[in-house]
Amino acid sequence: MSKRFAYAIDKRYLPLLVPFGLRGSKDGVTLTDDGFLSATFGFFKIKTPLANVTEAHITRNYRWWTAFGVRGSMVDDGLSFGTNHNAGVCIHFAEKVLSPLRRSGHSALTVTVADLEGLTNALGAGHGEASSASPP
Numbered sequence: 001m002s003k004r005f006a007y008a009i010d011k012r013y014l015p016l017l018v019p020f021g022l023r024g025s026k027d028g029v030t031l032t033d034d035g036f037l038s039a040t041f042g043f044f045k046i047k048t049p050l051a052n053v054t055e056a057h058i059t060r061n062y063r064w065w066t067a068f069g070v071r072g073s074m075v076d077d078g079l080s081f082g083t084n085h086n087a088g089v090c091i092h093f094a095e096k097v098l099s100p101l102r103r104s105g106h107s108a109l110t111v112t113v114a115d116l117e118g119l120t121n122a123l124g125a126g127h128g129e130a131s132s133a134s135p136p
Contacts, residue, residue, distance in 0.1 A: 002030055002032045005031075006115075008083060020041060039081055044070045044081070046098070052095055056092070070082075078090075078106055079097075079102070079108070082112050084112050088112035089110070090110045091108060091111065
């Protein structure tokens with residue numbers, strides 16, 4: 001059975017999230033029965049086989065001005081689907097995953113889901129927690 005992980009949305013960010021088309025009741029991370037990870041954030045979506053996931057760990061304490069919306073990292077080729085500045089799950093990929101923001105792909109995706117431990121456990125990779133985070 002597919003498992004969906006909804007975002008933990010900080011309501012203060014809603015005015016900044018609406019332009020991305022975020023739908024709190026529909027968007028999030030889904031692990032499908034046929035072996036895929038699908039992450040949606042309004043108009044944005046990425047999909048990759050679960051076998052492409054090499055690691056997943058919890059990160060915390062993002063800078064508030066970098067924590068919301070869909071954004072590429074200024075440090076590396078990571079992608080973030082952010083809805084709060086408290087915590088998220090950073091998912092690493094063996095092969096880069098394409099998105100409209102970077103045609104060359106992303107080696108990691110940070111998602112600010114409500115069930116952090118549930119997602120890391122479901123991915124079965126890297127159950128550790130980072131004490132502080134690179135910006136999502």
